[in-house]
Amino acid sequence: MSAPTHAPAPATVPAPAAAPAPAPISAAELLAYTARVASDPELIASLPLDPEGRTWIRLDGPGGSEAWLIGWPPGTGTGWHDHAESRGAFTTARGRLTENSLTVRLPSEGWRSLSLAPDVDRTRGLDAGTGRAFGQHHVHEVLNQSGTEHAISVHAYYPPLPSIRRYSRTGPVLTLEQVERPADWQ
Numbered sequence: 665m666s667a668p669t670h671a672p673a674p675a676t677v678p679a680p681a682a683a684p685a686p687a688p689i690s691a692a693e694l695l696a697y698t699a700r701v702a703s704d705p706e707l708i709a710s711l712p713l714d715p716e717g718r719t720w721i722r723l724d725g726p727g728g729s730e731a732w733l734i735g736w737p738p739g740t741g742t743g744w745h746d747h748a749e750s751r752g753a754f755t756t757a758r759g760r761l762t763e764n765s766l767t768v769r770l771p772s773e774g775w776r777s778l779s780l781a782p783d784v785d786r787t788r789g790l791d792a793g794t795g796r797a798f799g800q801h802h803v804h805e806v807l808n809q810s811g812t813e814h815a816i817s818v819h820a821y822y823p824p825l826p827s828i829r830r831y832s833r834t835g836p837v838l839t840l841e842q843v844e845r846p847a848d849w850q
Contacts, residue, residue: 698754
């Protein structure tokens with residue numbers, strides 16, 4: 665009689681080590697990126713400018729961020745909005761932009777209209793070469809208040825924009841008007 669045969673034990677192969685997840689991009693890193701891109705005269709000159717409406721080019725932002733080069737005709741602006749869960753930054757490359765913002769964090773959901781306290785408004789002028797970084801749920805509007813000159817700016821957001829919430833404002837009352845998804849602007 666022969667001895668029973670045993671199948672060899674299956675070899676165990678260790679699972680490949682998972683690649684580490686990329687570190688989230690900070691608002692300061694986004695600001696450094698927008699400042700660097702805003703100082704590139706060839707890229708800034710490549711943006712077609714429209715006398716009537718804003719123009720834009722999508723850029724490759726750092727670390728999976730979303731970035732845009734935006735042209736602002738005289739007298740144009742964004743209206744009040746936020747970028748939901750994304751943090752962001754922007755730098756003026758040409759001209760001058762004005763940012764009006766709120767210094768209070770709004771609830772992320774569960775409301776349609778809020779009455780704002782009288783001391784929450786801030787206004788900041790951003791000349792060429794000047795930038796601004798901000799955190800999640802930052803409510804602001806960006807304007808080119810010049811009557812004659814185009815402005816150009818570079819914007820970056822991380823994580824890429826899941827939505828933009830648009831607001832109307834009458835005095836101290838801020839009202840959520842609509843929520844846009846990426847398909848609405850890409």
